[in-house]
């Protein structure tokens with residue numbers, strides 16, 4: 220590369236000085252890394268936009284984040300990793316050198332925090348250094364700057380209770396600002412370097428490690444072994460598989476044998492619906508427990524969507540041993556994919572199993588819940604708001620809307636064999652069309668009330684009071700319970716024609732995100748053509 224740069228990279232005819240050649244070479248390698256990373260993100264189904272700005276320039280930071288928000292939606296996470304070194308004894312250091320090192324970390328962080336909304340972030344990671352904690356010769360500016368980052372992390376954690384805030388005091392990495400000469404210095408001092416893979420993995424672990432809320436962590440090349448299973452579980456990223464669960468069934472998910480997927484396409488790719496995830500977790504929980512009934516779930520969580528961006532996917536449901544809990548039984552269930560050593564958990568819940576179903580609670584729909592007209596016909600809602608195709612046209616009529624919720628008549632699902640080849644059972648345990656229609660009502664409510672679509676990601680509690688839903692549909696009432704920026708939470712009650720409660724979904728949460736608007740549109744309307752089409 221250096222030879223090619225010597226031949227073609229300099230416009231002047233004179234031979235560049237070695238330091239200039241080194242700068243040009245590093246610039247070229249950095250660009251190549253950026254291009255490779257963007258390609259990797261896109262191969263994984265993500266979208267990446269790269270902008271280069273001087274983060275010490277507050278106006279440039281504000282304008283860039285505003286542009287990003289406009290084109291991609293709210294900013295959920297911020298990783299602040301800009302940094303430069305000017306290692307010298309204090310006597311030899313100029314004010315400009317000090318300011319460059321200090322401002323690149325500290326002034327830029329102030330600009331970034333000023334440019335995000337108080338409730339916008341779900342995570343904030345600051346790349347600090349062990350120099351901030353322990354000092355290092357020649358680094359008075361760098362040490363001070365990193366220690367400021369550590370303190371700002373503490374303050375931000377108290378200001379942003381729903382955001383995972385962490386400052387990581389990294390030891391030296393095997394790359395980046397650690398040049399080969401610096402690496403030799405560290406080796407002489409007995410300090411090992413962090414491999415790029417282990418460092419990247421540690422960052423993800425720290426972002427997922429929410430329970431202790433530690434805001435400053437020190438990470439060096441030797442990472443301590445977790446003391447027990449519990450610690451190991453806490454240190455896992457959210458989508459890492461939990462230990463101690465055994466597989467009960469496997470299924471290859473493909474569009475040929477699962478026709479319903481053609482009606483559940485987001486961003487051009489078929490995506491396994493949350494309602495079917497829930498149904499399959501129920502099958503898993505009952506698999507080794509014949510004679511019990513599915514009473515519902517607690518803490519149903521979507522960890523990572525199952526997206527068929529690369530052809531069929533092999534899924535399996537894994538379960539824990541059954542436990543007694545008061546009057547019922549509990550089983551931990553997960554939907555997973557991937558090889559054993561790199562399993563990904565896509566959804567997780569605690570299934571509630573019962574010997575007899577409980578009596579349904581009474582329910583009276585709040586009188587003002589449906590006082591306004593929704594303003595879209597069902598056809599228009601499916602055409603202009605929702606992404607769901609014919610298999611998931613579960614909403615029959617929208618009976619009314621208000622700022623407190625929405626009410627609809629929803630259809631029952633046909634037998635499982637109409638949706639897929641070789642279904643696991645001849646009848647559904649719940650009713651995935653009724654559940655999905657309830658989730659669609661959340662999207663419709665967000666669209667009308669907030670002008671923005673959403674996707675369901677969490678359910679605190681699902682309970683069903685019947686082992687067979689009526690075949691002629693039910694009435695569903697969604698009551699909004701909480702609304703914070705980018706997240707709406709509500710309860711849905713499903714009742715039959717006589718007003719008997721059949722099921723309740725409590726504390727279900729939808730993530731509200733304007734960037735989903737494009738993903739919801741059928742691909743034919745976007746550039747790039749259609750990757751899949753509706754078969755029915």
Ligand SMILES: NC(=O)c1ccc[n+]([C@@H]2O[C@H](COP(=O)([O-])OP(=O)(O)OC[C@H]3O[C@@H](n4cnc5c(N)ncnc54)[C@H](OP(=O)(O)O)[C@@H]3O)[C@@H](O)[C@H]2O)c1
Pocket residue numbers: 249271272273274275299300301302303323346347348349388389390391392393394395396397
């Ligand atoms: N590598 C380590 O061993 C180590 C150890 C402890 C902490 N850290 C911290 O980890 C972070 C990344 O370090 P690294 O090793 O990856 O260093 P690096 O390879 O030198 O990268 C530093 C990055 O900061 C960017 N940057 C510098 N000044 C900027 C400015 N004014 N505006 C916008 N971007 C700016 C650079 O962008 P350009 O390439 O466009 O200039 C570059 O992408 C730093 O904050 C560092 O303090 C690193």
